[in-house]
Amino acid sequence: MRYAGIDVGSRTVKLAVLEDGRLVSSRTSATSHNPLGIARDLLKGVEYDRAVATGYGRHLIKGHLDCPVVTEITAFVRGSRFFSTECRAVLDIGGQDTKAISLDENGNLKKFEMNDRCAAGTGRFLEVMATALGFTLEEFAAAALTAQKPEKINSMCTVFAESEVVSLINQGATRNDVALGIHKAIASRSAGLLRRVATDGKIFFAGGVALNPCMRVLLEKETHRHVIVPPDPQIVGAVGAALVASDPL
Amino acid sequence: MADYTEMWKSLGIDVENHNALLAGLGQAYTDIFLSQKNRPEGMKYFDFVVSEVHGLRIKEIMDAKAQGKKVIGSYCVFVPEELVLAVDGVAVGLCAGAELGFEAAEELLPRNTCSLIKSMFGFKLGKLCPYVESCDVIVGENTCDGKKKAYEIFRPLVKDLYVMDLPQTKSDAGRLMLKEEYRKFIAKLEQETGKKITVQSLKKAIETVNAKRKAMIRLAALRAADPAPISGLDALLINQVFFHDDPARFTDSVNKLCDELETRVKEHKGVMPKGTTRIIVSGCPMAVPNWKLPMLIETSNAVIVGEESCVGERGTRWLTEIKGNTVEELLDAITDRYFNVDCAVFTPNPSRVNHVKEMAKNLHADGVLHYSLQFCQPYIIESGPVEKELENSHIPTLRLETDYSQEDAGQLKTRIEAFNERLKKK
Numbered sequence: 001m002r003y004a005g006i007d008v009g010s011r012t013v014k015l016a017v018l019e020d021g022r023l024v025s026s027r028t029s030a031t032s033h034n035p036l037g038i039a040r041d042l043l044k045g046v047e048y049d050r051a052v053a054t055g056y057g058r059h060l061i062k063g064h065l066d067c068p069v070v071t072e073i074t075a076f077v078r079g080s081r082f083f084s085t086e087c088r089a090v091l092d093i094g095g096q097d098t099k100a101i102s103l104d105e106n107g108n109l110k111k112f113e114m115n116d117r118c119a120a121g122t123g124r125f126l127e128v129m130a131t132a133l134g135f136t137l138e139e140f141a142a143a144a145l146t147a148q149k150p151e152k153i154n155s156m157c158t159v160f161a162e163s164e165v166v167s168l169i170n171q172g173a174t175r176n177d178v179a180l181g182i183h184k185a186i187a188s189r190s191a192g193l194l195r196r197v198a199t200d201g202k203i204f205f206a207g208g209v210a211l212n213p214c215m216r217v218l219l220e221k222e223t224h225r226h227v228i229v230p231p232d233p234q235i236v237g238a239v240g241a242a243l244v245a246s247d248p249l
Numbered sequence: 250m251a252d253y254t255e256m257w258k259s260l261g262i263d264v265e266n267h268n269a270l271l272a273g274l275g276q277a278y279t280d281i282f283l284s285q286k287n288r289p290e291g292m293k294y295f296d297f298v299v300s301e302v303h304g305l306r307i308k309e310i311m312d313a314k315a316q317g318k319k320v321i322g323s324y325c326v327f328v329p330e331e332l333v334l335a336v337d338g339v340a341v342g343l344c345a346g347a348e349l350g351f352e353a354a355e356e357l358l359p360r361n362t363c364s365l366i367k368s369m370f371g372f373k374l375g376k377l378c379p380y381v382e383s384c385d386v387i388v389g390e391n392t393c394d395g396k397k398k399a400y401e402i403f404r405p406l407v408k409d410l411y412v413m414d415l416p417q418t419k420s421d422a423g424r425l426m427l428k429e430e431y432r433k434f435i436a437k438l439e440q441e442t443g444k445k446i447t448v449q450s451l452k453k454a455i456e457t458v459n460a461k462r463k464a465m466i467r468l469a470a471l472r473a474a475d476p477a478p479i480s481g482l483d484a485l486l487i488n489q490v491f492f493h494d495d496p497a498r499f500t501d502s503v504n505k506l507c508d509e510l511e512t513r514v515k516e517h518k519g520v521m522p523k524g525t526t527r528i529i530v531s532g533c534p535m536a537v538p539n540w541k542l543p544m545l546i547e548t549s550n551a552v553i554v555g556e557e558s559c560v561g562e563r564g565t566r567w568l569t570e571i572k573g574n575t576v577e578e579l580l581d582a583i584t585d586r587y588f589n590v591d592c593a594v595f596t597p598n599p600s601r602v603n604h605v606k607e608m609a610k611n612l613h614a615d616g617v618l619h620y621s622l623q624f625c626q627p628y629i630i631e632s633g634p635v636e637k638e639l640e641n642s643h644i645p646t647l648r649l650e651t652d653y654s655q656e657d658a659g660q661l662k663t664r665i666e667a668f669n670e671r672l673k674k675k
Contacts, residue, residue, distance in 0.1 A: 056659065073667035097660070109671045111640075114664060116650070117657040 004048035005241030006065075007075065008035050008057030011095030011123060012208060015042040016238035018246060023082075026235045031057075031095075036064055052245040054237050056096070070244045072237055073101060073112050079240030080204040081107040083230040088201030091194055091219070092236070093209035095123045098190055102198035111197045120156040121186045123208045128158050129182045132165045133175050137212070140179055144214040147180035156189060180214070187218035194223060202226045206236035253304045256311060260383060263376040270349065270377055271303060274538055281544050285480055287520045289513065291506030292483050298490050302537070306493060307379040313339050314383065319442045322384035324369060325392055326564040326590060327415055329583055332435055334454035334496070336442040341380050342492025343369065343387070346536030348653040350375030357402050363624040364653040365536065366399045373406055380493070381407070386441055388434070391415050392594050393627055411437050417594055428584040435580070451579045455569045461496050464503035465565035471510045472554045473612045476519020477527070478510040481553020482543050483520075488560045489537045521552045526672050527613060531557035531605050531635070532620035533628050539653060542620055542661065549666045554612040557605050558620075563590060566604075593627035601631070602638045609644045615672040616645040618665070623652045645672055 002024070007014040013035060016026045027042045035057040043051075043065075052068050053061035054075040062069045072092070076099065080090045090101040096119045102110040119125060130140035151173045155161045161182070168178050186209075194203065203225050209215055210233035220227045230236060257264055278299055298306070310320055321333045322343045333340040348364065350371025357374075358367060372378040381387065389400040389412040404410045413430050416423030439445055468487065471478055487503060494502075513519065528551050530543065535558065543553055556562060569586040573579050591601035605617060617639055621629040632648045639646040647668040651657055 056663075071663050071667040071670060073663070074670045109667070112664075112667060112671075114660065117660055 001050075001246070002048040003242045003245040004043070004046060004051040005075070005238040005243070005245060006039055006042070006051060006053045006055075006061055006067075007072070007235070007237035007241060008039055008053065008055040008061055009094055009208075009237070010056050010097075012234060013038045013042060013055075013057075014235045014238040015039075015046065016235050016242045017046060017048060018239070018242040021246075023239060026232065026238065028234055036060055039065075048245075050245040052241040054241040054244075068244075070241055072097070073099060074109060075237040075240030075244065076206055077101060077103055077107065077109045077240065078243040079236035079238070080206060082239050082243060083236065084202070084204050084228050086202055087204035087228055089194055089198040089225075090204045090206060091190055091210075092207040093122055093186075093190060093205075093215070094207040095119075098122055098193060100190070100193040100197045113193050113196045115193070118157070120158065121189045125156070125158050125161070125186065126182070126209060126212070128162060129165060129179075132162050133169075133179060135175070135179065141183075141212045141214045143176040144179040144183045145217070147174070147176040149177055149180075150184050151177045151181035153178075153181045153185040156185060161185075183212075183214045183218055187215060187222045191219060191222040200225065202228055204236075205229045206233045208234050210234075251304065253308065256308060257303075257379060260307075260379050261376055262379055262382060266375060267303070267377055270347075275300070277538060277540070281540050282482060282486065285482065285520065285547075287518070288483065289479055289506060289509050291502070291509045292479075292486075294502045294506075295483070295486055295490055298494055299486070302493060303379050306495075307383060309495065310339055310341070310380075310383050314385075319385040319438075320383050321386050321388060321438070322380055323388040323390070324396075325388075325390045326559045327390050327392065327587060327592075328388045328413065329431060329434075329587060330496070331451065331454045331458050331569060331583055332431065332438055332446070334457055335446045335451040336438045336444045337450070338438065338442060341384070342536075343380050343384075344372045344378040344537065345369040346489075346539035346653070347371075349377055358399060361624050362399070363395055363622045365534070365622060365625070366395050368536070368653065370399070370403065370406075373403070385409065386411050386437070388413060392592060393625070395624070395626075409441075415594070417596055419588070419595055424584060424588050427588055428580065431580060431584060431587075446576055448574060448576055448579065451576055452571055455571050455579065455583070457496050457500075459568045459571075461491070461500045461503075462565045462568055464500045464507065465491065467507045468503055468510070469555065469562060469565070470611075471507060471514060474514040474519070475527070475613060476517065476521060476523040476525065477552045477554055478513040478519055479506075480520045480547055481528070481530070481556070482540065482547055484553070485535060485540070485543055485556060485560065488556060488558075488565070489535070491565070492560075493537075526551040526669050527554045527615050528552070529555045529557060529605065529608055529612065529614045529617045530561075530620055531617050532632065533622045533625050534559035534561075535620075536560060541653070541655065541658065542618075542649070542651065545658065545662050545665050546618065549662065549669055551665075551669050551672075554614055555608045557601070557608055559590075559592070562604070562608065563592070563601075593631045598631065602635050605635065605639065606642055606644065609639075614644070616647065616668060618668070619646060619648045621648070621650045623650055 058069040098115045101112040330340040345368040353374040354367040354370035391397040636646045
């Protein structure tokens with residue numbers, strides 16, 4: 001039996017297919033203005049027996065592909081256990097949302113916290129800040145990793161932080177130090193969210209922002225806990241949804 | 250519905266905007282309430298009340314005014330309806346549950362003010378609430394600091410604002426203060442109506458309000474059944490109508506509904522299948538037409554079985570003991586009754602969380618959803634310790650903070666669904 005998980009996020013659509021408990025394929029694509037079309041494109045030529053949708057657009061997919069849905073929270077719980085059986089906390093920083101989740105010893109969802117309606121400190125925030133500094137996302141993380149001392153960023157509101165960055169640069173701060181300051185601000189906020197759900201245990205770091213190597217380093221420093229980043233952190237939710245699809249009916 | 254345009258005009262209502270409000274409200278009501286499955290027959294009365302909430306009920310109030318009765322409006326469960334009825338007045342709860350007239354409100358209030366207060370200003374400034382406009386006296390009460398200071402700005406906007414102070418501790422001094430405030434309120438009511446409260450009129454008023462609350466207690470208890478005989482949306486609606494309707498007629502209608510629900514319980518019939526996840530909503534009040542959160546919960550495969558709120562058990566669960574043969578003694582009984590109310594402005598406030606625990610047990614709830622209005626400091630700050638205490642007692646709890654806007658509906662739905670997924674795992 002083949003099981004598909006579709007994670008329609010705010011910035012990226014992810015597809016994962018499992019067969020005999022193994023991940024056999026995965027695909028990702030930018031969400032664009034047409035998430036349903038993107039999801040259909042990703043599914044083209046993919047064979048599966050059952051599918052489950054998750055993410056921002058799960059209810060949209062449910063209506064059109066006639067499949068059950070599960071929330072991102074549960075999908076990340078299941079997906080994180082697929083990659084690591086020892087983690088007791090999951091941090092997912094996606095395009096619009098940051099989620100901190102704790103798991104019990106059996107891998108069940110225990111508690112979760114999410115950022116408020118605003119996308120402060122998420123992937124979208126990082127994108128805007130990188131652009132403000134004239135970096136690509138890859139350059140942005142690399143610059144932060146080589147910085148000497150971080151410039152303190154006080155605001156987590158995207159628009160306020162952007163003006164703070166502009167004003168720091170105008171005061172002569174280096175781009176690298178500002179870049180590190182921005183990363184630190186997000187790491188510290190995410191660590192706070194994590195502490196609210198679980199104070200110890202290894203952290204499984206998923207979602208698009210986990211692709212940023214500087215974020216992992218800072219999170220470890222901030223939490224004094226081991227941070228596990230899977231090979232493809234973006235597909236964890238899709239894998240989790242596929243696992244839900246594989247549950248006995 | 251009859252044409253009430255002339256009546257609204259005479260009250261100074263902005264008829265055009267008010268028509269738009271009623272059309273929107275009607276649509277929301279159809280989508281949220283009438284679309285529910287397996288509703289009890291007894292809800293037809295409340296559907297009718299809502300359809301006429303700014304029509305027939307206002308006409309009744311205007312007719313009462315024509316007979317010389319005074320209309321006393323209020324925003325809080327600390328304003329004793331018994332005292333208003335004892336001077337033959339009409340007590341009405343005032344509108345504050347929708348995001349209306351917020352631009353105008355923000356000219357007078359900081360943007361970061363809770364929706365309830367902003368809405369109170371919005372309805373008034375937008376000339377959208379026939380209840381506010383028909384009031385002879387509006388009673389404000391110094392619960393939170395937000396309301397306390399907002400009433401200073403509200404005063405010049407209305408005909409007669411009477412502000413009542415409230416204690417913040419459950420101490421002897423606090424009780425004494427509440428009683429003194431009620432004594433002053435009696436003086437205000439007597440002056441306004443030209444009528445004196447008598448032992449007889451007060452006893453009769455207490456009986457009327459007790460009967461109304463008894464019906465609500467009966468309704469609350471019936472929701473312990475699985476399957477739930479009534480939806481949380483419908484039960485919330487009844488709790489909302491509690492503040493607007495004629496008390497005797499309301500009591501009668503709730504009791505009739507309860508008769509029907511008793512039959513349902515016996516026949517194991519419900520609004521949702523047996524075993525549906527059962528949620529208690531605890532926290533800030535939900536004034537009409539604030540239905541966002543319950544709607545999101547009950548369209549996520551869960552049923553609300555209790556409201557620990559001022560529009561809910563906090564407003565209805567205590568009766569006034571009819572003891573004593575003087576107005577003074579009866580006033581003591583009224584003070585005792587209202588002094589129980591465990592609003593988050595009290596410090597400390599342990600009885601509230603204890604009551605949530607009790608409700609969770611009695612109503613066989615799977616979890617508690619704690620609802621705070623953004624910028625409502627007493628409830629938001631109390632939500633932390635409440636969550637901790639409930640989780641320690643093995644009652645799963647989800648804290649949500651929101652306002653009257655719809656912009657966070659998607660995120661709230663994700664959290665609520667995830668909470669249900671957590672509860673189902675048990």
